Amino acid sequence: MANTLPQHIQVILQKIFNDNIENLAIDEQEGNKSGDGYLGDLVFLTVTNKKDNVPHNLVIKQCVAGVYPEAFVTATYLNEINFYTKIWPAMTEFQKKHLGEEDPNFVKHMAKCYYTDTTKGAEKIVLDNLKFKGFELHPKSIPLNFRQYASIFKLYAKYHAISFAMRKLEPEKFEEITKDVSNNWERFFITNPGPVGMTTAKIKMTFNPTTDQKLAEAFGTYHDNGNDILIAGMQYDGPYKVFLHADCWSNNIMFKYNDYLEVDDLRIIDFQMCFVGTPVYDLTYSLFSGAGKEALDRTDDLIDIYYQSLSEALKNYGLDPEKTYPLTALKEEWKKWNKFGFFISILVLSAKENAKARMKELVQYMFDKQLL
Incomplete structure (x- = not known):
């Protein structure tokens, strides 16, 4: 279904997997239920690179025009992008330095972030779909x-x-x-x-x-x-x-x-x-x-x-x-x-x-x- 995806999502997947879209097998999962995504659209995909056949289950959060002012929604996405690209990596490194990953107090309870886009009005975050991990x-x-x-x-x-x-x-x-x-x-x-x-x-x-x-x-x-x-x-x-x-x-x-x-x-x-x-x-x-x-x-x-x-x-x-x-x-x-x-x-x-x-x-x- 790769060719039926919106062009901007195809571009994102090519960047994440560093490969042409033709080399990716893509399955769309059940969409979000009404009320699960308040500040944008959620797209659920399973992407498998045909070279290694390893599936990756993704959630794409994307900013869209809606009932909230664009400036506010943009601010919320930039906040979350800042968390996944700057704050949480720094906190993780701090824990590794002062605790060690084997310590029972080491916090690893966040979804993996694959990709972010800060384009104004079209902000996006791609995360691990945790439902596939139980x-x-x-x-x-x-x-x-x-x-x-x-x-x-x-x-x-x-x-x-x-x-x-x-x-x-x-x-x-x-x-x-x-x-x-x-x-x-x-x-x-x-x-x-x-x-x-x-x-x-x-x-x-x-x-x-x-x-x-x-x-x-x-x-x-x-x-x-x-x-x-x-x-x-x-x-x-x-x-x-x-x-x-x-x-x-x-x-x-x-x-x-x-x-x-x-x-x-x-x-x-x-x-x-x-x-x-x-x-x-x-x-x-x-x-x-x-x-x-x-x-x-x-x-x-x-x-x-x-x-x-x-x-x-x-x-x-x-x-x-x-x-x-x-x-x-x-x-x-x-x-x-x-x-x-x-x-x-x-x-x-x-x-x-x-x-x-x-x-x-x-x-x-x-x-x-x-x-x-």
């Missing part, structure tokens, strides 16, 4: 359970440990690789306040005027000034900055399960919204956007699991966890800097099944934990 997405309609979150928090701890260690051991390198990262969440909500207002209005309508008076009162400020609170909640000024994933809902984590349906491995995908901030941004966004009551009720256990994993990783870098990121600081930041995770999560939940009930459940959780 990874799968969790159904968006089903809340994640405690064991899944334990695995996610352990991985985020190891991932954040790279930044903490790099800031201590090679601070100039950390500044160099993160200086060009833009906060695309802030960019979006400064110019698009509508989604937050509409979502908080939906939540307000779920309150019972008789039984939810205290909840409605506590939520009032969030309804009236939600977008401003969200933007302010992204202005982290503390001493514990790390490079974030920052788009942490369940559709950007892929799971591999063993025969007992236990999480065996994970992959983190989609770095279009990545920026620098407190680890709490990743943790609260991940938890609030996908957890059911079972996992939310065990938030303290998940924080402890995260910190234990972070401590182990930091020690292997030769650092003292309590001097690098004290547990007390993590808990204080959880209370102070949870608004980014909260607001992005209610937006995510608003598009899921049983949205009103799940959004209200999260607001009730925030109220009960004295986080509102």
